[in-house]
Structures are given as C-alpha cells and as structure tokens.
Amino acid sequence: MVAAWLASLALLLSGRLGVPQPSGSFPSTVLLPWLALAALPPLQRRGGEDVRSPGVRLALGAALPVLMLALSLELRRGIPAGEVCAELTLGLAFFAGLMRWRARARGGLLLAGLLLVLVVPLFTAVIAWGGSSAPPALELLARASPLDWAYRRASSASAGVRPADLCPLALVLVLALAPRSAR
Amino acid sequence: MIAMLWAPLWAVLLAVGSGSIPRAEILLRGPTQGATLDCGRFGTTRVELDLARGEERRLIVPLAHRPLDDAPPEIAGGALFLGYREPSPRPARPVGTLLPPVGAEPPRADPLALVLVLVGALLVLACRRRPGWALAWGLCLGGAVALVQGRGGPAPPQSARLLEGELWEEDGGTLWELVEGAAGELACDPAGDLEIEVRPASAPIDFRGRFEGARAEPRWTVRSGIRGAALWRRAPLDVGSRRLAAEANLWGDLAAVWVRGEGGVWRARGSWPLGDPLPQAREGASPPGWLIAGLPMGRGALVARLDPAAWGGPPSPGTGATPARVWLRLVGFESKGER
Numbered sequence: 001m002v003a004a005w006l007a008s009l010a011l012l013l014s015g016r017l018g019v020p021q022p023s024g025s026f027p028s029t030v031l032l033p034w035l036a037l038a039a040l041p042p043l044q045r046r047g048g049e050d051v052r053s054p055g056v057r058l059a060l061g062a063a064l065p066v067l068m069l070a071l072s073l074e075l076r077r078g079i080p081a082g083e084v085c086a087e088l089t090l091g092l093a094f095f096a097g098l099m100r101w102r103a104r105a106r107g108g109l110l111l112a113g114l115l116l117v118l119v120v121p122l123f124t125a126v127i128a129w130g131g132s133s134a135p136p137a138l139e140l141l142a143r144a145s146p147l148d149w150a151y152r153r154a155s156s157a158s159a160g161v162r163p164a165d166l167c168p169l170a171l172v173l174v175l176a177l178a179p180r181s182a183r
Numbered sequence: 184m185i186a187m188l189w190a191p192l193w194a195v196l197l198a199v200g201s202g203s204i205p206r207a208e209i210l211l212r213g214p215t216q217g218a219t220l221d222c223g224r225f226g227t228t229r230v231e232l233d234l235a236r237g238e239e240r241r242l243i244v245p246l247a248h249r250p251l252d253d254a255p256p257e258i259a260g261g262a263l264f265l266g267y268r269e270p271s272p273r274p275a276r277p278v279g280t281l282l283p284p285v286g287a288e289p290p291r292a293d294p295l296a297l298v299l300v301l302v303g304a305l306l307v308l309a310c311r312r313r314p315g316w317a318l319a320w321g322l323c324l325g326g327a328v329a330l331v332q333g334r335g336g337p338a339p340p341q342s343a344r345l346l347e348g349e350l351w352e353e354d355g356g357t358l359w360e361l362v363e364g365a366a367g368e369l370a371c372d373p374a375g376d377l378e379i380e381v382r383p384a385s386a387p388i389d390f391r392g393r394f395e396g397a398r399a400e401p402r403w404t405v406r407s408g409i410r411g412a413a414l415w416r417r418a419p420l421d422v423g424s425r426r427l428a429a430e431a432n433l434w435g436d437l438a439a440v441w442v443r444g445e446g447g448v449w450r451a452r453g454s455w456p457l458g459d460p461l462p463q464a465r466e467g468a469s470p471p472g473w474l475i476a477g478l479p480m481g482r483g484a485l486v487a488r489l490d491p492a493a494w495g496g497p498p499s500p501g502t503g504a505t506p507a508r509v510w511l512r513l514v515g516f517e518s519k520g521e522r
Contacts, residue, residue, distance in 0.1 A: 057314035061321030065303035068325035072332035076290040078367050
C-alpha cells in the first residue's frame, strides 16, 4: 500500500520533478497504482508467514487525499466537473470491486481475475512493445481490464465516461459478485 | 493499450493536424432542440437550436472531416443533410506558418495541499489497525486537500494571438493573417476562418453552435476531446489603414520591438509608441525563439509584442474580447542601415 501511495504521488508530481508527466487524466493517473494493487493476490508472504493485505477501507483512506488532489488539479485544468466526477466514481467502483474480489477470491476465480485484470493487458502491451500488433481477441480482452481503462485515460485519453467503459465495469462486477471458489 | 504505447511515435509523426474547415448544409425541422453530426473518430458537430413544430431553418455547419467519397456524417436529431459545400478558393497568405504557444501547461499542486496529503498518509498509517478511522481520516484530509487546491476555481483559459504580415516589395502592399490559439476550447467563426489546427493531430475536434433564438446567428466554439490539446484558428485580417514603417508607427503602441536586417541579425528596439519613428537599436533581450522561427532569410523582418491597449485585430468571436497576449510579425520590413 505504501508503494502504491508513493507511486501515485510520484506520477501526479512527475511534471514538477522534471519527468515527463502523463498527458491524460490526473485521477486516472493516480488510480493506476491503486488498481494494480487491487489486482494483486490478497496474501503476501513475509518471513515465512502469510500477511493479509490492507482492506478496502484502509486502502481507500490512504488513496483519497491523493485522489482528491488529482481531482482538484483536473478541475483547475478546466475539465467539466461532471466528467471528472463520473470518471473518478467509475475508477473508485473498479477499485472497490477489485478489492472485494481479491478479499474473497480463491482458486479458479483468483486465477481468472489475475489473468483478465493484470496478465492480459500486460501481455498485450509487451507484444505491442515488440512492434507487432496483438491478436484482436486479445486486444478486446485487454479492453475489459480496469487497468487498461485507467492507462488509456492517463495517456491522453478522451474525457468523460463512454459506453466502452461498461466492459471493465461488467468484468469487475462479475468478479466481485462471483461465488467464492473452492480452495 | 497498444496504441498508447505508440503514442510518442504518433506525437512525432503527427505533430499538428490542420486543414481548411469542411462545411455542409443541413435543414433543421421543428420540433427539435438541435442535432449532432458525427464524423466518427474525427469529431462531431453539435447544433443547439430550439425550433417549434412547423419551423425550419437551413444552416451551414462546420464539420470535423469530409470523406473522399462525400458520404454524409451520421446525424442524430431532427436534421436533414443537404450536402457538402464546396470550399471557397484559398486566398493568398503571408509566408509564415507559425502557431503561437498557448501555454497548455498542466496546473501545479499547491504546497499546502501536498503537506495535507502527507499528513493524511501518516494518519492512515497510524490507524492501520482501525480501518474505519483510517477511512474517516482519508475523507477529512481529502476534503481539506480539495478545498486548498480548489481555491480560485479553474485556471483562466490561456490564449494567444499572432498577427502575421508580409510586405510586398513590388507595390508596397501588405497581406495579413490572424492566428489565434487556445488550450482546450476556442471560439471560432466557421464562416470567416480559413483553417482550424489541433495539436496533437490525432485529437478529435468537436464544433458546437449555440443559437440564442430561432433566427439568431450561432456562436461557435471548437474543442478537443483530448485533455491538454491546443487549438488554433487562421483567418484573413483586414488592418485598415494601419501601417508599420521605419518613418512612423501608424499601428498602435508596441510594447517591445525587434528588427532583423538582411544580414540576419536581430536587434532590440525597445517600445515603439504610436506616431513615432522606429527607435534606434539598443541593448536588450533577444526576441522569443518561437516568434522568429521559420522566417525567410535575406529579407528584413520585424517582430513585436503589442501593448494591451493597441489594436490587436478584431475581437474573438464569441468572447468579444481580444486575447491578452498579442504578437506581431512583419516580413519585408526595412529600416535604413539595418544589416
């Protein structure tokens, strides 16, 4: 959680630090590390013991001040309040949904979520990095990931909420509401 | 995500998108509150006009794109597409093709807001065994951050204007063009403007025409759906009897002037009041780099920053005001003894 907090603040302030700043939405830029945190497995092993990761309330408490700073900067940029709030609400819904999923997920559900949320968009990005284009089906799957959603908006994406945003929302809802899988 | 990874390459290849504005004729039939013409990834045109039942109005509207096969855009609302309007012949224009910077810099975080963010993180960490308290602290500090950072409301849109002129040696006539830019949204006049340019070029542009009444003239704005995008419009400029010559300034007060001779050396001339002859060269700062870019070599030139009170072209359509920053370039300007 500390890493996510540091990463979100660093991304937000990268312009001030002399590093090229993402040109897209500030709230989505800040959400990227938090969504990545929410997409990671729920347990971490430290010193031979399983340590439960922070819950949704604790993580939200840590993320909210940075997110509000991003929201204020976005409004100061002249983006309509409705668009910014809709985007932030959707992002927080993704975050809360993924946190719920990772708190409950076991076995197959955990694997499916990891694949769809984290692995597929990263794999697609790696293929693109090599210069070739990913298969359309893979790219379509990547579009359903909240991480891909946040990444697109953080890198010069369109403002507001669009019908295409229903894909990641549907995925998060399915993951969050799916019955707990057997261990 | 693939496209995003290639964004830097696209940014280099398509640094600026430009072109004359395609226009189309539509017929709006009441009852309607307007119509939207969708040009796909290139953008949209939204007309906001209340018409009662039985009322009709023909309109010439700007479009973001005209396809090669002249297929009509998708139309939502009570409008009938009558066809594209052929572009009028492009008038001669000055040699420059400069776009004034419009300062689309992102806003900076307030130091006090940053301190509050840090305090919030420490409080949440201190309450890590009580998640409810951590969330409450996060909400409180988040609200405080929004209050501190939100002071003063949205930053005023930054716009800039450049008056670009060329003095013809043959007959002493001048040709002028106005280039006005703004970040995010720009008031425009599709009937009078020659071109709309957008950076990055891949950014879609959305025209919006608002009518105050069924018979009123529309107020057009153009904005981009991409954050941080900058837009410029080009329009021919009629300067009337205003003139700039070494003998006398018949234009208006110029706050800072630089003159280049045929030798290619820029020299500062300081301010140049209305009616005075061109001041002598003096020690001073160099002209802004962007302002002297792209000027043809071997010809004299003058660049200047206008005094806010000086005439800087007609008011911007829609706002009725002239941008605070107005610059001027005149190619072919000669001053005696300037090398």
